Amino acid sequence: MDRITLRLPSDLTRRFDAAAAAQGGRSRLLRRLMETAAQASLPASAEPPSAPLTGKLTLRLSDADLSLLEAEATAVGLSRTQWSVALIRRRLHDRPQFRxxxxxxxxxxxxxxxxxxxxxxxxxxxxxxxxxxxxxxxxxxxxxxxxxxxxxxxxxxxxxxxxxxxxxxxxxx
Incomplete structure (x- = not known):
């Protein structure tokens, strides 16, 4: 997945965040605006891009939760990401998860x-x-x-x- 970074004046950022709060947050609104702009510039015969086969999940945890996650993952010899994926797969597929x-x-x-x-x-x-x-x-x-x-x-x-x-x-x- 690509990343775009830009610098904005603080006032514009605050106003955008206020508008985005009602629409699912900053990232969701930015993606929607970019998708609308990209679709508008496509020729009429162009097909929209297909959905990706894999996805990325981002979690925001408190420092305390992140420390506990790190300790738990380290205790079983996994990275935080590997431990989280194993936990999710265990719940979704009801199968053992082995290192x-x-x-x-x-x-x-x-x-x-x-x-x-x-x-x-x-x-x-x-x-x-x-x-x-x-x-x-x-x-x-x-x-x-x-x-x-x-x-x-x-x-x-x-x-x-x-x-x-x-x-x-x-x-x-």
């Missing part, structure tokens, strides 16, 4: 679960196709039990990660 290291860890968990699943499938296929004596079969069944426990531990850890993340973004009562 990059957390997301990479979850990718690793997924990779491990996939590896374990491949091993379990190989063992199950071997059990279905091979004729084994009692000792070998017992070893294979025991290995399946180990994989089952490992999968259960990873799934539980994933659930705790998601629950912890979701709980973080819920306002404290």
């Amino acid at each position: 990059r290291p957390e997301a990479l860890a979850l990718i690793e968990v997924r990779r491990e679960l996939r590896r374990i699943g491949v091993n379990v499938n190989q063992i199950a296929r071997a059990l279905n196709t091979a004729v084994m004596d009692g000792v070998v079969l017992d070893l294979e069944v025991a290995q399946l039990g180990v994989f089952q426990a490992e999968i259960a531990a990873w799934v539980e850890a994933l659930g705790e990660a998601f629950e912890g993340n979701l709980a973080y973004w819920v306002p404290a009562s």
